Amino acid sequence: MIRTGEQYRDGLRDGREVWIDGERVEDVTRHPAFKPIIDAKARMYDLAHEPESAPTMTYTEAGDCFSTLLRPPTEHEHWREKRRAVDLYFNDIGGVVTRVGDETVGEMWSLLDGRDVLNELDPRFGDNIDRHIARVLAEDIFHVSANTDPKGDRSKRPHDQDPDMMVHVVKETDSGIVLRGAKYETAASYADQAFLKPTVGAWTDEELSDYAVGCIVRMGARGVKHLCRAGFAGKGATDYPLASRFDEVDTLLVLDDVLIPWGDVFFYRHTKAAAFIRGTLHRYSAFPYVLRILYTADMLIGAALWNARQTGLDGLQAVREKLADLVCYREGINAHLVAAIAEAQRSPSGLLMPHQSLLYAGRVHACSNLPQMMHIARELCGGQICVTPNAAAFVRGGSAPWLEKFYSLNANWQADDRRKLLAFARDLLNSDYAGHRLTFVQFAQAPHFNHLNAVYNAFDFAGPLDFVKRAAELSDRVSDTSRG
Numbered sequence: 443m444i445r446t447g448e449q450y451r452d453g454l455r456d457g458r459e460v461w462i463d464g465e466r467v468e469d470v471t472r473h474p475a476f477k478p479i480i481d482a483k484a485r486m487y488d489l490a491h492e493p494e495s496a497p498t499m500t501y502t503e504a505g506d507c508f509s510t511l512l513r514p515p516t517e518h519e520h521w522r523e524k525r526r527a528v529d530l531y532f533n534d535i536g537g538v539v540t541r542v543g544d545e546t547v548g549e550m551w552s553l554l555d556g557r558d559v560l561n562e563l564d565p566r567f568g569d570n571i572d573r574h575i576a577r578v579l580a581e582d583i584f585h586v587s588a589n590t591d592p593k594g595d596r597s598k599r600p601h602d603q604d605p606d607m608m609v610h611v612v613k614e615t616d617s618g619i620v621l622r623g624a625k626y627e628t629a630a631s632y633a634d635q636a637f638l639k640p641t642v643g644a645w646t647d648e649e650l651s652d653y654a655v656g657c658i659v660r661m662g663a664r665g666v667k668h669l670c671r672a673g674f675a676g677k678g679a680t681d682y683p684l685a686s687r688f689d690e691v692d693t694l695l696v697l698d699d700v701l702i703p704w705g706d707v708f709f710y711r712h713t714k715a716a717a718f719i720r721g722t723l724h725r726y727s728a729f730p731y732v733l734r735i736l737y738t739a740d741m742l743i744g745a746a747l748w749n750a751r752q753t754g755l756d757g758l759q760a761v762r763e764k765l766a767d768l769v770c771y772r773e774g775i776n777a778h779l780v781a782a783i784a785e786a787q788r789s790p791s792g793l794l795m796p797h798q799s800l801l802y803a804g805r806v807h808a809c810s811n812l813p814q815m816m817h818i819a820r821e822l823c824g825g826q827i828c829v830t831p832n833a834a835a836f837v838r839g840g841s842a843p844w845l846e847k848f849y850s851l852n853a854n855w856q857a858d859d860r861r862k863l864l865a866f867a868r869d870l871l872n873s874d875y876a877g878h879r880l881t882f883v884q885f886a887q888a889p890h891f892n893h894l895n896a897v898y899n900a901f902d903f904a905g906p907l908d909f910v911k912r913a914a915e916l917s918d919r920v921s922d923t924s925r926g
């Protein structure tokens with residue numbers, strides 16, 4: 443079933459407990475902090491129904507229609523279809539959003555790859571994985587990711603402090619397990635469900651733990667409380683064109699004795715299962731995550747080049763070199779994405795996963811260089827992005843004629859377009875929203891050290907070791923497992 447935007451909105455009116463700025467939200471779909479981003483997600487659903495976009499946003503199998511973005515990939519073309527769908531969607535909404543489902547659903551596919559390992563440890567839950575992957579597709583579910591606990595004092599073990607600092611099982615019942623704790627989750631307050639699993643963290647040597655749990659949490663379930671950070675959306679589209687439409691509100695999701703039915707549990711108590719899942723979690727979902735940053739790079743290039751053209755600086759060699767730096771960054775991301783699909787690898791469950799070390803290296807390139815690239819774009823845009831008055835000053839009062847005069851550059855670039863570009867660049871590079879997006883890229887799919895760890899684990903070191911062994915004429919006593 444392909445849902446419409448309205449059906450998605452209806453699903454959010456499930457009595458969920460959402461709090462923002464100390465107030466309970468009655469209906470997230472109408473609240474000013476959430477409405478813009480919910481409308482952006484609803485647009486994704488509606489595009490799947492419109493005749494022009496439906497062939498890109500959906501595919502048909504055995505007479506039924508499903509979302510292209512939620513399709514478990516088995517062929518190279520499935521990944522290309524996803525890129526086309528994301529491209530269509532971003533061009534339609536005129537911006538970049540990350541957590542709209544396709545970027546988190548891949549975590550479920552990696553669960554499918556771990557099915558045999560999980561079955562070996564505890565065969566009770568293997569069928570739940572298949573059923574949930576089919577359900578996400580069949581019901582067109584908006585899925586988010588719940589990894590990160592508040593954690594507390596990490597010099598102490600979870601049970602040596604307030605045990606709720608990490609999500610854990612407090613009780614088993616005939617119907618399921620009962621969870622307590624909390625998770626940070628972007629978009630939870632306007633999603634359908636989350637895949638919850640343990641945070642990045644060192645396990646002690648215990649084999650079984652109440653903290654080793656992976657399951658589905660329904661966002662409107664009893665005991666689930668959404669404590670949201672303040673929104674950026676209320677500042678008005680004329681002055682903050684990105685923040686006003688695309689603020690993806692993050693939530694501290696409190697689990698206050700939440701019953702998870704046995705049918706929604708994927709693993710429970712086995713630390714080996716938890717460690718295995720953490721190790722493979724992003725093997726698919728890193729692709730859409732990195733793809734988002736490609737569009738951010740395009741916005742940096744576009745804002746900087748339009749600015750240089752407005753001011754007539756684009757003819758200068760030094761300016762062109764800075765633009766070329768931005769292009770190298772952008773094309774570096776693109777090259778990793780294209781290569782990761784061209785060299786895609788068959789996964790243990792028979793899905794086609796992007797080439798792992800190319801994908802993870804691309805994620806490091808995209809995330810770790812973004813601060814510098816934002817600064818190059820900021821520098822190219824000049825100081826005017828942070829000193830220009832808001833739109834009202836351009837049209838009202840004694841300021842209007844002066845701003846009209848000083849912001850009109852030539853016959854092609856009049857004050858209104860100059861102001862619009864500067865407002866866009868401010869929101870992209872300098873606003874609260876801009877700082878938040880940068881932090882999102884650095885952390886939301888795990889922090890930098892974890893990205894590097896993924897590269898280390900995915901890269902096949904045999905090639906370089908062998909090459910150097912031959913080149914340096916090392917003896918046969920050394921093997922690629924030799925240490926020291």
Ligand SMILES: Cc1cc2nc3c(=O)[nH]c(=O)nc-3n(C[C@H](O)[C@H](O)[C@H](O)COP(=O)(O)OP(=O)(O)OC[C@H]3O[C@@H](n4cnc5c(N)ncnc54)[C@H](O)[C@@H]3O)c2cc1C
Nearest residue numbers: 587588589590626627628692881882885886887888889891
């Ligand atoms: C905007 C935003 C959105 C987010 N959305 C989500 C979401 O949707 N779902 C979700 O589950 N989580 C989400 N997160 C949480 C995110 O995954 C965490 O912030 C991240 O995993 C880091 O955890 P932490 O914030 O507790 O930082 P910490 O664990 O305190 O780490 C802070 C820093 O300490 C250092 N450090 C800590 N441990 C190590 C180590 N073992 N080795 C080396 N250095 C280390 C690193 O420099 C690290 O960057 C989001 C975060 C942000 C900022």
